[in-house]
Amino acid sequence: xxxxxxxxxxxxxxxxxxxxxxxxxxxxxxxxxxxxxxxxxxxxxxxxxxxxxxxxxxxxxxxxxxxxxxxxxxxxxxxxxxxxxxxxxxxxxxxxxxxxxxxxxxxxxxxxxxxxxxxxxxxxxxxxxxxxxxxxxxxxxxxxxxxxxxxxxxxxxxxxxxxxxxxxxxxxxxxxxxxxxxxxxxxxxxxxxxxxxxxxxxxxxxxxxxxxxxxxxxxxxxxxxxxxxxxxxxxxxxxxxxxxxxxxxxxxxxxxxxxxxxxxxxxxxxxxxxxxxxxxxxxxxxxxxxxxxxxx
Numbered sequence: 645x646x647x648x649x650x651x652x653x654x655x656x657x658x659x660x661x662x663x664x665x666x667x668x669x670x671x672x673x674x675x676x677x678x679x680x681x682x683x684x685x686x687x688x689x690x691x692x693x694x695x696x697x698x699x700x701x702x703x704x705x706x707x708x709x710x711x712x713x714x715x716x717x718x719x720x721x722x723x724x725x726x727x728x729x730x731x732x733x734x735x736x737x738x739x740x741x742x743x744x745x746x747x748x749x750x751x752x753x754x755x756x757x758x759x760x761x762x763x764x765x766x767x768x769x770x771x772x773x774x775x776x777x778x779x780x781x782x783x784x785x786x787x788x789x790x791x792x793x794x795x796x797x798x799x800x801x802x803x804x805x806x807x808x809x810x811x812x813x814x815x816x817x818x819x820x821x822x823x824x825x826x827x828x829x830x831x832x833x834x835x836x837x838x839x840x841x842x843x844x845x846x847x848x849x850x851x852x853x854x855x856x857x858x859x860x861x862x863x864x865x866x867x868x869x870x871x872x873x874x875x876x877x878x879x880x881x882x883x884x885x886x887x888x889x890x891x892x893x894x895x896x897x898x899x900x901x902x903x904x905x906x907x908x909x910x911x912x913x914x915x916x917x918x919x920x921x922x923x924x925x926x927x928x929x930x931x932x933x934x935x936x937x938x939x940x
Contacts, residue, residue, distance in 0.1 A: 650701070650825075651676045654759070655882060656924050659683060663917050669694040673825040675701035677776045682875040683920040684779035685913075699825045700780055704773050706821035707800035707812035708781060717782040724801040724809075725773055726793040727852065728753050730765040733794060737856055743895035745888060753796040753816045762885045766898055767852060771863020772881075775874045778867060785867050790860065792850045797839065815839055859899040862906065871913035872923050873906065879927035880905035883935065893938040901938075905931045 649665040650673045651658060658676035663683075665672045667690050674680070679687050691698055700706050704725045713719060731750055732740055749761040756764070763769035774788050791801075799821075801811040814820045815837050823834045854861040859881070866873035884901040887893045893901065909930050914920040 646670055649673065651679065652701070654678075654757070656682060656879070656921070659917060659921065663687065663690060666690045666696045666698075667694050669696050671697040671699060673699040673701050675822075677702060677772050678878055680776045680779040681772050681878045682924060683914070683917060684775065684874065686915070686917055686920060688779050698780065699828055700776075701821055701825050702773060702776070703816075703818060703821045704800045705777055705780055706824055707814075708777065708802060710812045710824065711800070711802040711810040712781060713802075713804075714782075719804050719806075720783055720787065720802060721805050722787050722789050722803040723777060723781060723783055724789045724791055724803060725770060725777065726796070726798050726800055726849075727767060727770040727790055728764065728796045729792040729794050729850075729852075730767065732765055732856075733792065735856075737896070740856070740895055745891070748888070748895060752794075754818075758889055759882070759885055762888060762898070763881070765895075766859040767857040768859035768863060768881050768899070768902075770852075771860045771866075772878065774863060775867045775877075788867075790852050792852050794848055795844060795846075797841075797844055797847060813839060813841075857899075859902065862899060862902055866906070872911045875914065875920055875923045876906055876909055876927040877902060879924045880931040880934075883928050883931035887935045887938070893935055897938050901931055901934045904934050 646668055647670045651662045651665055652675040653661055656678050659679055662676055662679040700709050708723055731752055748765045749758045751761050751764055770790050777788055778785055796816040797813050798811045801809050803809045817836045819834050819836050823832050852860055866877040880902040884898040888898055905927055909927055911923055914923055
């Protein structure tokens with residue numbers, strides 16, 4: 645028997661282990677976003693049936709968890725996830741046509757793996773996080789929003805109906821949300837650098853640009869449509885990012901491959917984990933065929 649599980653296997657490889665942990669009950673600290681992106685309805689139903697407590701480990705969702713009054717969700721107007729904007733926040737579309745994998749993985753604030761770094765550069769990562777937030781928190785899809793915040797000091801915000809907005813601030817260090825999940829409902833001391841606001845000096849915010857970063861819009865549309873769309877989005881994106889990192893496609897083709905896969909494949913909503921995995925496999929196959937059409 646397991647009382648507490650940290651689910652951190654990357655990608656869809658983590659779906660079956662996460663489901664097993666959820667069905668076992670206890671507490672699951674979730675660092676695998678694909679579980680809720682691809683199989684949100686299936687996973688949350690399993691968690692409810694087993695009485696499992698889900699603790700978000702992603703910095704943005706962990707920040708929301710710390711700010712959200714879970715006893716009165718009707719008082720929440722919006723949940724606002726922050727995005728750094730990635731390394732190409734100020735670049736034009738013409739500039740992004742020649743982006744290399746080495747440039748895309750060079751995140752300005754966070755130290756992350758190659759795949760998630762590319763997702764941050766396209767803003768797909770923020771789109772996936774919106775879908776995950778929809779399943780984690782008791783809000784409608786239209787109550788979720790994104791704001792670009794290049795300093796990565798404010799990790800997320802919860803806006804209430806009275807006009808108050810609560811924000812969680814901290815260093816860009818994953819040890820903070822991980823320690824919170826490990827110690828919850830208490831807190832533990834960490835060796836993280838203390839946030840020095842006078843040294844930070846300023847906090848900037850701007851709206852995302854859906855023209856230069858269409859991946860975020862694709863994720864919003866998948867969230868609104870529901871059903872199998874988020875699973876297809878995630879699978880196609882994983883194939884496209886892997887192809888980009890391998891030098892098989894250009895940076896701007898990542899979102900195009902995802903868009904084409906969504907346009908060509910529209911199965912019924914999955915009602916089981918096996919159905920989710922079948923949709924994932926088919927979406928990957930179709931995205932891989934689309935990759936073959938690309939010329940680098």
